[in-house]
Amino acid sequence: MRTSGAAAASRPFGGLAAFFWTEVRVQAHEELAMATSMTVQGVLLVFVWILNPGLLGVALVGAVIFSMFTMGQRVLNEAAYVRIDHKANELYLAGPLTPEAYFLGMAAGVLLVYLAPVVVVAGLAEAVVHFTVREALLLVGCAAAVWVTAISIGYVFSTAFRDNRAIWAYSSLFFNVFGVLPPVFYPIGLFPGPLRPIVLLMPPSAATALLQEAIGAAHLPVGAIALAAGGLATEVVLLFTFATFWARRTVRGA
Amino acid sequence: MSDLALRSVDLRKTYVGKGAPPVEALSGVDLEVRRGERVALLGRNGAGKTTFLRIASTLLRPTSGTIEVFGLDADRLPERVRPYIAVVPQEGKPFFHLTPREQVYTYLRSRGLGRESAHARTDEALERMGLTEFADRLSITLSGGQRQRTMVATVIATEAPLLFLDEPSIGMDPFARRSVWASFRALSGKGSTILLTTHYLDEAEALSDRLYIVERGKVIVNGTAEQLKRSVGGTLKVAIARGAREAEKFRSFGETVADGETLTIVVHPERLGELMDLAVRSGLTTTVGPVTLEEAFLRVVGRSIDED
Helix, strand or coil, X not given: CCCCCHHHCCCCCCCHHHHHHHHHHHHCCCHHHHHHCCHHHHHHHHHHHHHCHHHHHHHHXXXXXXXXXXXXXXXXXXXXXXXXXXXXXXXXXXCCCCHHHHHHHHHHHHHHHHHHHHHHXXXXXXXXXXXXXXXXXXXXXXXXXXXXXXXXXXXXXXXCCCCHHHHHHHHHHHHHHHHHCCCCCCCHHHCCHHHHHHHHCCHHHHHHHHHHHHHCCCXXXXXXXXXXXXXXXXXXXHHHHHHHHHHHHHCCCC | CCCEEEEEEEEEEEECCCCCCCEEEEEEEEEEEECCCEEEEEECCCCXXXXXXXXXXXXXXXXXXXXEECCEEXXXXXXXXXXXXXXXXXXXXXCCCCCHHHHHHHHHHHXXXXXXXXXXXXXXXXXXXXXXXXXXXXXXXXXXXXXHHHHHHHHHCCCCCEEEEEXXXXXXXXXXXXXXXXXXXXXXXXXXXXXXXXXXXXXXXXXXXXXXXXXXXXXXXXXXXXXXXXXXXXXXXXXXXXXXXXXXXXXXXXXXXXXXXXXXXXXXXXXXXXXXXXXXXXCCCEEEEECCHHHHXXXXXXXXXXXX
């Protein structure tokens, strides 16, 4: 008996490339959203530039990391919206497209479309900080790690919502609080010492702590660096594994 | 491989919500659909049709019972079942920022179809659904009916062996509905099996080889539209103007229903002459017509409600 697209079935991440391009096409029509995706970062950068221009490099690095973190918010909004409003999950997942390909394809599509402004900010950071190759690679690695944690959190949270109006309020609150309050746009040295272990375990502030240490904007003890690096790496693996597990589980109304 | 496209045995689903009493959506559904058949699943709102479709299409787990698609256990082996099925979800919408052409094409690609095949099937499906003219307009600019046609085009383009269609023609005009019906018949001719839910009883009659009526999570009727119509006591419906006051006279002919002053009786054709004689002798005017599936449905489901 013929199947309809059996080639994509049962392989982990089967159908990923096709759904990725679908999402790119869907997202690429949102020019206004792309243009305004840097609003929070832009405002904070202006504040820093006015209040303490010496911290502009730190803030620009933070803006790159924060931008990758907010990709999770975009994934949360998109996944919940197309599920609640369009029933896209039912159309796509009652077929050979695997749930993990649906999740990752959507996240990667969002990333590609919203990446250009992030690259511009990264370019500005380079102009101010003058990264070494090692620092530049660390920036890319940390940005990627934060992206993976953020899209994983975003996708898992998206499955909890039944009403689009609730999504906008909660997703904005979550991603702004965890992306702005911790030392992402300012040096970790300004953050109260006893609470530092907590922010070193949060993906965006862990990433910026490592970057601030690398560019000389912070001087962290080895234990703190290990906590940030180890925590971030562990979160990447655990959150992504859980998100793919959750994507599979929630296909069936869990 | 099984001769049955779909089989459920004692399928049950109870929704358990926090702080709310459990809701038994399916209370032991036994259902069989043979390969190549077109079967309609009818029922009132909340009868359990969509729950059944969601379980059969691997989107929901049953509480208990068996559900098989082409002999494969759809509950335990959803990944093996999914390549054989496609679903038009209830109230589903295409991506607003894709054109119908992009929607259908990218969906086929995500199912693993090659470029050439996906292009060819996209063009064919759009033409079948009368969407060629709108194929390159963003879906956000299309009417509700055109969007629904895009959803149907997306799914029929798959030519999947088993299609689940949850109210596929909702919001469509009569011309569009007939295009959809023709497409389903064509797909069925190619060997696809179709299980659809609909509240348009004319659609169910026009499209289905067989139908099931579900009421409160149970199958109460399994048969053809003709059998269902016969089951209500006849195939003809006689409306007697101002006959409601004389209902007692006509009771022996069949089930009578008074609607205002008009009395409606469902009769077998062989007793029609006798009934007409009595009406004429009583000075009453009559109108005769066939029993529609909708009337049969109302009576069968109504009886079931009364019995409960």
